[in-house]
Amino acid sequence: MEFGPHLLLAIIEGSVGAAVLALTAVGLALVFGIMRVVNVAHGEFFMAGAVLAWVVATATPGPPWVGFVAALIIAPVAVGLLAVIADLTILKRLDYDPERTIVATIGLLYIIQQTALLTYGPDARPVEPPFNDRLALPWVEWVEGGLQLYWPWGLSVTTYKLFVIAAAAVVLLIVWGIMSKTRAGLIMRATQLDRDMATAFGIRVERVYAGVFGLGAGLAAMGAVLIVPIAQAHYLMGGDPLLLSFIVVIIGGLGSLGGTVAAALLIGLGDGIVSVFFSPTLAKILATLLVALVLVFRPQGLFGTHKR
């Protein structure tokens, strides 16, 4: 394949990754922004979403799309509830002390991951996509007399991948709508700005925290359900989303939703393109070093404006 079509292919693959990453990272950013909790177990909520999606999809009778729709609803809700319980029984008891919550979420990370190993096992299993038609994509070439469209061999996208991008965009719009237009969003933003003042105005901060922790985990699980027909469900799959979400949240500015989505697109596309043309390991090394240096020299993030 020539360079042009190859690049287009890399951009499409990168967009799919970026869409899922944006969902996962926005979940992490909400939890960090509102609760000031660094949730190291976030990647395991992602993994739990993928594993549950497989469980639900295989248990549901009928055509693949029924199982997929069931998974898309059940898995995020179940993971969200799990996170709410974890918040109420663990994080609340620690009074959200930064060091102790980090230790506790590391503990949670291993508990969820190893429980998946014990129950689901060490195998990687795919979920059948609800639809998966291949669409050939055209490319232009210069022939005598003008531009001409042609269909290069191998340049194609599946309808399911387009669906992932669209679905992620819709979910992100809903989250943005909730945060900026509804009363629940107002309460969450008030809690983020000043926890004590919110309490004084009668907001039940503990409930807000439990809800936000559940929402954050649910978004990660949603991203995982979307990706699991393309990638496979595996008990160790939480590591990469965690690392990349951290990178995205920090580069986007801790706690800023728009910045997080922008950074997710940048990192997701960058990761996709660099991985196609160079080594994926090198791409990750550069991203991690970038994050470390951003935190050291520009703690408000590349897109953030206000100082913490």
Added chain:
Amino acid sequence: MKVWGLHLAVLALLAVGAVILPDYHQGVVARAMVLAVFAMGYNIAFGYTGLLSLGHAMFFAAGMYGMGMAVQHGGASGALGLLAGLIAAAGLAAIVGALALRAAGVAFMIVTLMFAQAIHLSIFLFGDWTRSDEGFVLQGAARQPFGIDLTQAEPRYWAAFALFALVFLATLLLARSGFGRTLVAIRENEARAGMLGYDTFRLKWTALLISGVISGAAGACYGLFFGYVGAGFASVQYSILPLLWVLLGGAGTVIGPIIGTLFMTYLIDIASGITTAYMLIAGAALLLLALFAPQGLAGEIRRRFAGWLP
């Protein structure tokens, strides 16, 4: 007097182990003693200075690979390899400290996590030299530094004991010195320590350097004693484990790290005989510690009975 008596008794107990322990347990305890050195190094940063690092595996790995590369590709002897490991860890700690200490709190944790991740991935990037996850085995000839044959169980136990005793007593001296007390002052209230005229950045940097060098020494010795160098030792798991050992034994105590390491090593050793999901134990332990005993075993003892415990 009480203090020296207690700590010398711990050393005496471990020395007796060389004589009375059966072969298998001698191996486990030797391994735990080297890992306890790693924990003691971590304890200087986390326990005494209050720097919660999530990336100490990079110092352990720097020591291990500094030694391993020098021996494997540089043809160095074991003793020279150890020196190379120490230099690698010291250099890394000096650079990481200078950068990461500009961030505080949660940002410091993530910066250390990211640097450690970059080091871990670099080992894969240079897979032709490091052999990535597979790692490489050190040949017997390189494993006889100072005439000690580390391929044999008993000399290995004594070498691990000597390393442990050296770092154990050095930590005790450090904890009781003026420098050690200043570090505790920074942990308790950095602004106040700064206002009293202490250069807190330089003191924290020095603490992290000492911590990194000790962790590197543990890594270099681990590679040399047990003859294997692999990328697994640079993974996140090896940044979390010293945190777990120190928290379990008691952060900011001299005897805490060996208690935590011995306890956890045996617990995981037993659990891994039953199931492959042995890290479940580590996760549960971390969670329970965070919830119910943030001071750890030695910390609780200090709080309740023995305020003099350093």
